[in-house]
Amino acid sequence: MRVEFPPRRRRRFEELTLQVIAASVAVLFLLPLLWAAAASLREIGVPSPRRIDLISSPVAWENYRTVFRVLEFHRYIANSLIVTAVAVPTTVVFASLTGFAIS
DSSP: OOOOOOHHHHHHHHHHHHHHHHHHHHHHHHHHHHHHHHHHTSOTTOOOOSSOOSSOSSOOTHHHHHHHHHSOHHHHHHHHHHHHHHHHHHHHHHHHHHHHHHO
């Protein structure tokens, strides 16, 4: 015996199912980022924990100060801004011209 749902209820069930699937996929994609952020706050030289330990007991904020002191982040940020300042307007212009030519 098969139970038939009214169309409105069936559509709502399908939407809820898709939302649950989308949320699950989003969590799967965010877990590595969360893990990387948690690992960046561990003390240097401490081995990885055997269990899931998102917040280490001594949080090592010094790691971020060390990275900004050792690497030239101002250079990386300037390079990214230059590339973005050239690439975005160029892409917009060529995409607009292409769209105009196609229409």
